[in-house]
Amino acid sequence: MGNNGAGVAEQKAQRVYSALDGFRIELPSWGFANTGTRFGKFLQGGAATTIEEKFSDAAQVNALTGASPTVALHVLWDLPNGTADVPAIQTLEKKYGMKAGSINPNLFQSAEYKYGSIANPSAEIRGMALKHLLESVAIGRELGSKDVSLWIADGSNYPGTQSIRKRIGWMEEVLGATHAALGDGQRMLVEYKPFEPAFYHTDIADWGMALELVRRCGPKAKVLVDTGHHAQATNIEQIVTWLLHVKELGGFHFNDRKYADDDLTLGSIDPYQVFRIFHEILSAEEKDRTDIAFMIDQSHNLKGKVEAMVQTVATAQELYAKAALIDQVKLAEMQQECRLVEAEECFRDSFWQDVRPIVREWRTARGLPAEPLKALAESGYVEKITRERESKNARSVSTYA
């Protein structure tokens, strides 16, 4: 019994070790910058205001967690001069030992996009959007980054004000032309979202629309699931399973939410949901799950940004480790024989296990701090960046209107 117990513990540790060795989650550059709500921004003394500061913060998170060696870039905010900024990014990659991750075009901020970007009725504005997309593809190619990740904010606020059908055709044209420009090894990920900033119709509102668009574009286009972009009570893991099944799942933007697209810390509201998503991925066939990009899409307005990002990555590692503990063979047997309560208990048992001791051991074995948040506090990094940056970030502004 004693030996058997030790054998089981050893097996569990091995599963967790191999899961964590392969687990990577990308950091968003915008997660280190000052953000806010439409009511105002509360500037943080240590927030990053330059791309170098964003790389520095991301490198700190990676040094403490060992799971985040890439940083997602937002073209307009991080490479305002397009491909001309690529050498500067390459210098930062070398200096901080980080790689540029997904390239995120910005098709929502310019005044021209008031009525849409790739679905705008004006051919001239659609052309402007395409030009930006092609520039983003070129940036990705030059940086050797795999994914160009598109979130399309287009939509309308009132019934009858736009032709939903014509807009589908316009999107197909622009996305098709973007796909055609992708180089070898490049992909285009298409995100969906049912609301905000548009409140009547969003042009890519759900996974069905995203799936149809990526299929029409071609094999380098895949769907991106942002966990905050669903109606309440949507079974996100079922969508994930379908996308895995049809081999069109490209990646995730993880965040948590209580009400809408809240961009809260992963697992802070519903850790069981993240566990269920990870389970669907880990139970898929190896060949179907090798090419899924895990990314974080969070903006912490009140929490310290670097702390919150370390907390996010550590939580993701813990939930992934829990999902890796599920005995897939045993579970499949129970499911097949419809032993419902046993199957559910087998599933829940893994969720409720405290994996933190094994994760701590894994961290130590890999030369990482056992407690990343504690190590961050002891490093003095946040105090240092606050001292260095606070004169730039001193004001707290309110834009309440």
Ligand code: PSV
């Ligand atoms: C807006 O909803 C959003 O959060 C999308 O999820 C994008 O991925 C992100 O902004 C960055 O553009």
Ligand code: MN
């Ligand atoms: Mn997103």
Ligand code: MN
């Ligand atoms: Mn979002």
